[in-house]
Amino acid sequence: MKGVVLAGTSSGVGKTVATLATLTALEDAGYRPQPAKAGPDFIDPSHHEALVETPSRTLDPWLAGEDGMRRTYWRGEGDICVVEGVMGLYDGSKTSTAAVAEGLDLPVVLVVDAKAGMESVAATALGFKQYADQVGVDIDVAGILAQRAHGGRHADGIEDALPDDLTYFGRLPPLSDLEIPDRHLGLHMGSEAGLDRAALSTAAETIAVERLVDVARTPPEAPPEETDSDGSPTDRRVAVAEDSAFCFTYPSVLERLRSEATLEPFSPVAGDPVPDADAIYLPGGYPELHGEALEAGGTLDGIADRAADGVPVYGECGGLMALSESLTSTDGDTYEMAGVLPADIEMQDRYQALDHVELDARGDTVTAAAGDSLRGHEFHYSAADLGSDASFAFDVVRGDGIDGDHDGLTEYTTLGTYCHCHAESGAFDRLLELPSK
Structure with a gap:
């Protein structure tokens, strides 16, 4: 092409x-x-x-x-x-x-x-x-x-x-x-x-x-991806939030997940029940525009229950916000979120981070093994007020993360991060490898 x-x-x-x-x-x-x-x-x-x-x-x-x-x-x-x-x-x-x-x-x-x-x-x-x-x-x-x-x-x-x-x-x-x-x-x-x-x-x-x-010209061919998978779908199921609050998803990510799992889309804004799945993915988007619907819909409560049961949950940016205790808009309205991660999120008048990101994993987590490095991107207008028991998955090598030095709040087998990852980062390979619950 x-x-x-x-x-x-x-x-x-x-x-x-x-x-x-x-x-x-x-x-x-x-x-x-x-x-x-x-x-x-x-x-x-x-x-x-x-x-x-x-x-x-x-x-x-x-x-x-x-x-x-x-x-x-x-x-x-x-x-x-x-x-x-x-x-x-x-x-x-x-x-x-x-x-x-x-x-x-x-x-x-x-x-x-x-x-x-x-x-x-x-x-x-x-x-x-x-x-x-x-x-x-x-x-x-x-x-x-x-x-x-x-x-x-x-x-x-x-x-x-x-x-x-x-x-x-x-x-x-x-x-x-x-x-x-x-x-x-x-x-x-x-x-x-x-x-x-x-x-x-x-x-x-x-x-x-x-x-x-x-x-127009034809680019050079790319070497095949090194993977242990043969690319055939398994009986694994991944629930993916998909609506106007969770709409920042790279096509390559969905293709990678679909190569080894059945994807189960659901809408937290519409109050859909959380599908029965082996893992849950909450992409970024605009939860700040849908605080009232997210609070009232019941889906976030279902995610919290699955997280407490040990189901791996991965939230990127907007997903991090939804997994937190609360979300406050720029108008000062506060909405209860899933309450899985010890943070209160507040929207700001100007962006808080905009950069390419590099993170080093402090231990095994949903998207990386201990010592692994992940590359991604951050762009957000929100800030997190952290609880005293906040635990981080990553040290920030490049970027701002959650507090300037760390990113990736963890609880149970749940990870919420400001970092958006591409399929080629390896983050979603790790998610697919986690034991099923």
Whole structure:
């Protein structure tokens, strides 16, 4: 499967809209697009999936390693993979868009805000192309997609100003319908605020699809994953929370779990009973938006009972919040949570952590054996007030964790952490290996 990376000159330049319009242009031209996202984001991929009804692949060499990133890429299906970048092309201390493009040997199409420029747009693109040599990054900036560019003289002026080794891949017109509302963790999810397909098709008409297809390249094959499993499902069952409060799940994680277990989805927001399972997984999401429903629904009480019985429970970020004693919103409303972990969670006005994370396991736990290291990602607006009996699973090597030095609250066979892990981290292998209860 060939692919191309859509990279921005900076955050806020409109990469998500450009990606959605490009996916639309490919579909309208008869191709099967496979979306992907550079970096650890959950929200932008939800818009990709809502549009083309195909899970978006998470490509992050820190989370997955370079071989794992390539394996994740090759799990996709389609004719052309469109990879949405993160921040600006070269931004990111551990995972930049440039690092993803280099690791996959994919060409870069630069999304440039052309609202108030013509020749300067070409100068910007040329600078981004030449900067790769300056910093020793082996990437090919193939050309530009002009964001918020009018047609006629404006578009012609941009294209004419580009040097011969930079291709003009078209433009996105400044349409008011191409705006996605946002909130504290970023954009609204794709299921909540997907862009109008007709508006995207209008924008897609001015994208040079065949030029994109011609420039796309096929990444190197990835070595097979080293695992003791033959990939055949067993009689193991894993309950997975799945609703608007628990919606931050990497497709690769579900695929890994599904390879050796039957997944039993349930909705704590809807008050579903907890499925009879050998392990419970609570992904991240927005429990702070659903405190009243979570408190009243009864599902968290069921999780608490299973945890007390020794069933392994793993909560990531929003899952940690739900497993705690209480959750207080920014409005000051406090809701009782599962009460498994000795912490009271309070939402803050600004983010408390945003980084790639490395953790060392202090002892055997749900996602790691003693001495193991895990890599992941954290991004949260909440803070934890810990009980005196709090016990931690991890020392923080990189990141903030729960208290700056530690992460992973434990009780029974339950783990709650601010760290989101990818399937290639090995965390979910460990979860699948734990004894059944």
